[in-house]
Amino acid sequence: MKLAMIGLGKMGINLTENLIRNGNEVVAFDLNDAARNDASTLGAHVEKTLEDAVKELSAPRIVWVMLPAGNPTNETIDKLSEILDQDDIVIDGGNSFFEDSLRHNKILTDKQIKFFDVGTSGGMSGANRDGNFMIGGDDPETFAYIEPIFKGIAQTDGYLYTGKAGSGHYLKMVHNGIEYGMMQAIAEGFDVLTHSQFDYNNEAVAKVWEHGSVIRGWLMELTQSAFSKDPNLDEIKGVMHSSGEGKWTLDEALKLQVPTPVIAASLMMRYRSLEDDTFTGKVVAALRNEFGGHDVDKK
Numbered sequence: 001m002k003l004a005m006i007g008l009g010k011m012g013i014n015l016t017e018n019l020i021r022n023g024n025e026v027v028a029f030d031l032n033d034a035a036r037n038d039a040s041t042l043g044a045h046v047e048k049t050l051e052d053a054v055k056e057l058s059a060p061r062i063v064w065v066m067l068p069a070g071n072p073t074n075e076t077i078d079k080l081s082e083i084l085d086q087d088d089i090v091i092d093g094g095n096s097f098f099e100d101s102l103r104h105n106k107i108l109t110d111k112q113i114k115f116f117d118v119g120t121s122g123g124m125s126g127a128n129r130d131g132n133f134m135i136g137g138d139d140p141e142t143f144a145y146i147e148p149i150f151k152g153i154a155q156t157d158g159y160l161y162t163g164k165a166g167s168g169h170y171l172k173m174v175h176n177g178i179e180y181g182m183m184q185a186i187a188e189g190f191d192v193l194t195h196s197q198f199d200y201n202n203e204a205v206a207k208v209w210e211h212g213s214v215i216r217g218w219l220m221e222l223t224q225s226a227f228s229k230d231p232n233l234d235e236i237k238g239v240m241h242s243s244g245e246g247k248w249t250l251d252e253a254l255k256l257q258v259p260t261p262v263i264a265a266s267l268m269m270r271y272r273s274l275e276d277d278t279f280t281g282k283v284v285a286a287l288r289n290e291f292g293g294h295d296v297d298k299k
């Protein structure tokens, strides 16, 4: 099929390669010259504006938006709602907040443009080959029309049409909440090992856990990969940034009154990691000193 890829960052460029490898024709657009050159090298037809990229397509035009969540995606979808026609199709494959996707769905369906909110998992390598896609959208018939795209670029059984608009990004949000908890647990386990009386080799431990253990999986493979490059992670700081999905999952859990202590704690640990020293820590240390005479570390 022929489609436009809007956004050629880490995910968009890999999806472009995956789409082309699977027989699709890609018209690619990004503001960045180097990214457009990369896409051209991969065999995409590149254009310098969103409007020109869209003009290269024929009806029903399929436009895949692969931009950071928030303003870049919101502004692009607003613009697409102006330049696309009835029955054209917009796919948002980024990590948009599902309520933004519900709003995008309304803006586009008011103009009879079809919208699919697609959670994309598997990182850069999954975007490039055998990825994972969670696809929401109100129109199952249009999904059947675009399904061959996903069949080609996803791992076998690696895509799911989840029904109503918003449900794809909602599922990806919860997926990322789970991801926070799983990574935090792996990290805490290695922290215990590092502080223990035994002399473990982190990479060897990750490797053995990959082979037949209950906790094997891709995250463990990535753990081994990281330790193979930097055995004790001496070269990096323990600062854990976040892009919002863990917070959205927790917000939603609080709204629904569903207990999610692991995801909550994982998110708090990320926030904690952004601070060298915390006022909370000072207060607790001062109180321990006040009631129990426990030592405090002085600057």
Ligand SMILES: O=C(CO)[C@H](O)[C@H](O)COP(=O)(O)O
Pocket: 095, 120, 121, 122, 123, 176, 179, 241, 242, 243, 244, 245, 246
């Ligand atoms: O969706 C992803 C993986 O599944 C992205 O890598 C996302 O950025 C991860 O979330 P965070 O940046 O908050 O760790």
